[in-house]
Amino acid sequence: MASKTETLMTIEEMAERVAHELDGDYFVNLGIGMPMLVANHIKADKQIMFQAENGVLGVGPRAEPGAEDKDLGNAGDENVTVITGASFMDSATAFDMIRGGHLDSTVLGGFQVSESGDLANWKLPNRKLGSFGGAMDLAVGARKVIVMMKHVTNDGEKRIVRECSYPLTAKRCVSTIVTDIAVIDVTAEGLVLREIAPGWTPEDVQKLTEPPLIIDRAKPWTVQ
Amino acid sequence: MASKTETLMTIEEMAERVAHELDGDYFVNLGIGMPMLVANHIKADKQIMFQAENGVLGVGPRAEPGAEDKDLGNAGDENVTVITGASFMDSATAFDMIRGGHLDSTVLGGFQVSESGDLANWKLPNRKLGSFGGAMDLAVGARKVIVMMKHVTNDGEKRIVRECSYPLTAKRCVSTIVTDIAVIDVTAEGLVLREIAPGWTPEDVQKLTEPPLIIDRAKPWTVQ
Amino acid sequence: MNKVYAGFAEAVADIGDQATVMVGGFTGRGTPSRLLLALREKGPKNLTIVRNDASGGWKNPIDVDILIEAGMVKKVITCFAVFGSPKKVSRLERAALDGKVEVELVPQGTLAERIRAGGAGIGAFYTPVGVGTEAGVGKEVRVIDGREMLLEFALKADFALVKAYRSDSLGNLVYRKSARNFNPLMAMAAKTTIAEVEHIVEPGGIDPNDVMTPCVFVHRIVEAGNGE
Amino acid sequence: MNKVYAGFAEAVADIGDQATVMVGGFTGRGTPSRLLLALREKGPKNLTIVRNDASGGWKNPIDVDILIEAGMVKKVITCFAVFGSPKKVSRLERAALDGKVEVELVPQGTLAERIRAGGAGIGAFYTPVGVGTEAGVGKEVRVIDGREMLLEFALKADFALVKAYRSDSLGNLVYRKSARNFNPLMAMAAKTTIAEVEHIVEPGGIDPNDVMTPCVFVHRIVEAGNGE
Numbered sequence: 001m002a003s004k005t006e007t008l009m010t011i012e013e014m015a016e017r018v019a020h021e022l023d024g025d026y027f028v029n030l031g032i033g034m035p036m037l038v039a040n041h042i043k044a045d046k047q048i049m050f051q052a053e054n055g056v057l058g059v060g061p062r063a064e065p066g067a068e069d070k071d072l073g074n075a076g077d078e079n080v081t082v083i084t085g086a087s088f089m090d091s092a093t094a095f096d097m098i099r100g101g102h103l104d105s106t107v108l109g110g111f112q113v114s115e116s117g118d119l120a121n122w123k124l125p126n127r128k129l130g131s132f133g134g135a136m137d138l139a140v141g142a143r144k145v146i147v148m149m150k151h152v153t154n155d156g157e158k159r160i161v162r163e164c165s166y167p168l169t170a171k172r173c174v175s176t177i178v179t180d181i182a183v184i185d186v187t188a189e190g191l192v193l194r195e196i197a198p199g200w201t202p203e204d205v206q207k208l209t210e211p212p213l214i215i216d217r218a219k220p221w222t223v224q
Numbered sequence: 225m226a227s228k229t230e231t232l233m234t235i236e237e238m239a240e241r242v243a244h245e246l247d248g249d250y251f252v253n254l255g256i257g258m259p260m261l262v263a264n265h266i267k268a269d270k271q272i273m274f275q276a277e278n279g280v281l282g283v284g285p286r287a288e289p290g291a292e293d294k295d296l297g298n299a300g301d302e303n304v305t306v307i308t309g310a311s312f313m314d315s316a317t318a319f320d321m322i323r324g325g326h327l328d329s330t331v332l333g334g335f336q337v338s339e340s341g342d343l344a345n346w347k348l349p350n351r352k353l354g355s356f357g358g359a360m361d362l363a364v365g366a367r368k369v370i371v372m373m374k375h376v377t378n379d380g381e382k383r384i385v386r387e388c389s390y391p392l393t394a395k396r397c398v399s400t401i402v403t404d405i406a407v408i409d410v411t412a413e414g415l416v417l418r419e420i421a422p423g424w425t426p427e428d429v430q431k432l433t434e435p436p437l438i439i440d441r442a443k444p445w446t447v448q
Numbered sequence: 449m450n451k452v453y454a455g456f457a458e459a460v461a462d463i464g465d466q467a468t469v470m471v472g473g474f475t476g477r478g479t480p481s482r483l484l485l486a487l488r489e490k491g492p493k494n495l496t497i498v499r500n501d502a503s504g505g506w507k508n509p510i511d512v513d514i515l516i517e518a519g520m521v522k523k524v525i526t527c528f529a530v531f532g533s534p535k536k537v538s539r540l541e542r543a544a545l546d547g548k549v550e551v552e553l554v555p556q557g558t559l560a561e562r563i564r565a566g567g568a569g570i571g572a573f574y575t576p577v578g579v580g581t582e583a584g585v586g587k588e589v590r591v592i593d594g595r596e597m598l599l600e601f602a603l604k605a606d607f608a609l610v611k612a613y614r615s616d617s618l619g620n621l622v623y624r625k626s627a628r629n630f631n632p633l634m635a636m637a638a639k640t641t642i643a644e645v646e647h648i649v650e651p652g653g654i655d656p657n658d659v660m661t662p663c664v665f666v667h668r669i670v671e672a673g674n675g676e
Numbered sequence: 677m678n679k680v681y682a683g684f685a686e687a688v689a690d691i692g693d694q695a696t697v698m699v700g701g702f703t704g705r706g707t708p709s710r711l712l713l714a715l716r717e718k719g720p721k722n723l724t725i726v727r728n729d730a731s732g733g734w735k736n737p738i739d740v741d742i743l744i745e746a747g748m749v750k751k752v753i754t755c756f757a758v759f760g761s762p763k764k765v766s767r768l769e770r771a772a773l774d775g776k777v778e779v780e781l782v783p784q785g786t787l788a789e790r791i792r793a794g795g796a797g798i799g800a801f802y803t804p805v806g807v808g809t810e811a812g813v814g815k816e817v818r819v820i821d822g823r824e825m826l827l828e829f830a831l832k833a834d835f836a837l838v839k840a841y842r843s844d845s846l847g848n849l850v851y852r853k854s855a856r857n858f859n860p861l862m863a864m865a866a867k868t869t870i871a872e873v874e875h876i877v878e879p880g881g882i883d884p885n886d887v888m889t890p891c892v893f894v895h896r897i898v899e900a901g902n903g904e
Contacts, residue, residue: 054705058656071706071855072705072854075702077704082853084652085620085651085652087656087662087663088657088851088853089662090851090861091784091788092568092792092860094788095568096567097662097665098785100566100568100636102664124762127758129768129773129781130757131731131756131758131759131781132782133755135783136783136786137784137786140804141804141805167810168808168809168810170808170809251892256532273891273892277557278474278477278626279628279629281892294476295478295613296477296626300475301477309844309879312625312626313628313887314623314630314631315556315633318560318629319556319560320797321892321893323798324797325797326864326892351530352545353544353551355532358527358557360555360577360578360581361557364576364579365576365577394577561798565801569804570789571804572825573799573801593799593830601820656853
């Protein structure tokens with residue numbers, strides 16, 4: 001793996017790649033943390049209504065210093081703005097929107113994704129307590145769940161696995177996984193390797209992926 | 225019964241008596257029909273926030289001719305006004321208020337009330353179809369349910385019965401019955417005759433009431 | 449992504465036979481009359497209608513009973529099927545007695561909550577309302593917190609016809625006074641929500657704090673003016 | 677019937693040991709900080725706290741974790757018990773690891789819905805969220821519409837501490853922007869709802885269309901100003 005380090009996609013490149021995956025989507029929730037970077041990579045000509053589960057539809061860029069509003073934040077407590085056409089709602093309505101299947105997609109971070117699309121992203125196995133946040137609702141409710149995570153852990157442990165060993169967030173919920181080396185779709189036939197980062201072969205990706213990948217449709221990484 | 229006709233309380237007198245029964249109550253729903261007359265008998269120095277289950281808290285008097293608002297009615301489609309401090313809400317919230325036990329009392333019409341406080345008020349037994357409206361929710365949800373009805377049917381059939389023969393609205397829900405001859409409380413000991421209309425004796429009232437009444441506490445009709 | 453339709457006919461053009469259609473409003477207030485007229489004109493058959501009151505007979509004469517009269521309805525899920533007085537027979541009552549329309553009668557709070565559940569992805573819920581009555585026949589009963597409760601299932605629809613006071617062109621809706629009622633709930637519970645609005649304004653014309661139905665729930669908007 | 681209290685201490689004076697207290701807010705936004713400070717001062721023991729996030733550590737330093745630190749809490753029902761990074765240990769995490777506080781972790785949408793159900797007289801509901809996860813352990817599963825769902829029960833409280841932007845003296849509340857969050861839900865679910873509001877206006881000062889929490893749900897109001 002060391003010899004490949006130079007061709008791992010950066011987090012910003014992953015975020016850009018996820019942004020491309022949102023083509024055609026309009027109502028989108030970005031999970032707390034890394035997924036929030038995706039907002040910076042939406043093309044100017046494309047409008048997306050970002051939902052924040054704390055009760056905002058139409059989250060805009062971060063507030064400029066000095067222009068923060070104590071009553072306006074996203075789910076990660078960042079000072080944000082809203083776009084024209086935004087709305088505020090209570091937490092029940094925010095989750096009606098999520099659970100009721102009204103969002104086109106959500107982007108979530110992940111610890112593990114299984115062959116069948118199970119997601120584990122809320123607690124490390126060695127930790128006693130965790131935080132569910134809104135991840136379980138988003139994973140179950142959004143029409144499309146995109147997971148954005150590094151392909152393996154810092155210790156080289158595989159994250160795309162036959163069965164998750166970490167505590168589950170939701171079963172059979174993931175549509176697509178964007179990692180630092182590949183874009184993989186979860187399908188009824190199995191995991192389909194759709195795109196590969198520059199310098200990687202399908203066989204390289206397979207070595208770092210526990211379940212078998214369907215590799216015959218693999219293409220180069222989409223650059224916008 | 226014919227000889228007593230002249231001493232039956234009128235509907236307006238019944239409404240006035242019910243109004244007195246609301247002393248200490250603040251959030252009150254008046255059912256469609258006869259109960260709506262109660263609003264006219266609330267003393268000027270006493271403020272009540274009337275709820276209408278179509279989504280109004282703070283219903284005021286009927287709109288003056290020419291001042292009707294097509295978007296403002298009560299549950300019976302009457303053109304009404306609102307008082308200062310009113311609020312509008314959707315039907316789910318209106319019934320959260322009702323079902324969740326937030327209303328002090330409701331006044332409902334009735335066909336029959338049983339000894340244990342069961343209420344039948346939504347359908348005559350010989351009718352195939354009926355309308356539930358909001359009566360079932362009000363009967364179950366309000367903290368106090370006052371039923372306002374004539375003591376017997378036009379055919380002289382008793383309406384305060386051991387068991388309701390008409391289709392039920394809710395079981396064990398009625399607190400107090402105000403009729404044209406008596407005020408009766410539903411208690412764990414049984415039906416307590418609290419007040420009697422002028423010219424009636426407890427025994428007279430008992431004759432027109434199927435279950436035994438506890439009559440030793442009976443007082444004259446309260447006149448405000 | 450343009451949600452603004454020029455005409456009512458266009459907005460209901462794909463409501464076909466067998467569709468389940470929710471119709472907002474409580475008596476005539478908040479009732480999308482123009483959409484109802486367009487739907488009658490379009491004339492699909494065997495509709496299932498979900499609506500607070502289906503008896504008609506209110507101040508606003510354009511109500512769901514015009515669809516019943518036109519023979520377009522096979523089933524109605526409602527709280528009000530008949531008038532209070534047995535002497536006045538509603539179109540729905542007559543059609544039901546003739547065996548032409550099936551009626552599912554639901555207590556009003558339960559109807560509101562079932563619709564909300566449908567939009568919210570809640571499968572079912574327990575309510576104390578209706579236990580021991582005709583509303584509870586055939587339903588599961590469970591004791592929760594010492595109280596008997598009925599299991600009631602979510603309601604969803606293919607289409608919701610709602611009426612709003614204002615909308616921006618993105619579909620953010622604001623209702624006025626008691627015309628709100630079932631409209632925000634139904635807007636959430638349908639695959640396609642069609643809003644008849646009095647005034648359409650530009651995006652930004654509605655304060656985000658004042659939006660009552662966020663645009664994610666609304667798919668088509670038609671401006672009606674307020675002259676009904 | 678006067679709901680306006682002069683001080684925060686007075687408003688929380690009857691919150692006693694063993695009480696269940698819901699606290700509005702999401703991170704620091706919409707959090708009733710002044711009421712929390714007054715409650716810490718009052719010092720009841722063995723409280724059960726219901727709150728979206730209980731980890732503290734947000735921009736607003738006055739959060740429910742000040743009650744945990746003060747040893748007043750026996751149980752917390754929340755979505756956020758710990759920080760994302762295991763390196764930063766929340767007061768709740770430490771107290772829980774020490775066996776001093778019990779934590780019931782709930783998915784956020786389920787928490788919102790359980791609180792709403794508590795206020796709405798709904799006993800329980802079925803949600804697809806949490807099936808097959810730790811959130812579903814020991815809970816009934818039922819297949820509805822082809823989907824596995826968990827049975828979740830309503831949550832109620834003795835007291836709700838909420839934060840609003842404006843109120844009239846009758847207790848009609850208006851929230852501002854994303855500070856709304858759990859506040860309207862909790863206001864409905866408690867026997868006694870105490871609102872910390874920035875500005876109290878006369879009755880009539882709020883348009884009836886704009887009221888977000890009708891006054892029937894609010895029992896005490898204290899004016900805080902907006903200078904926190």
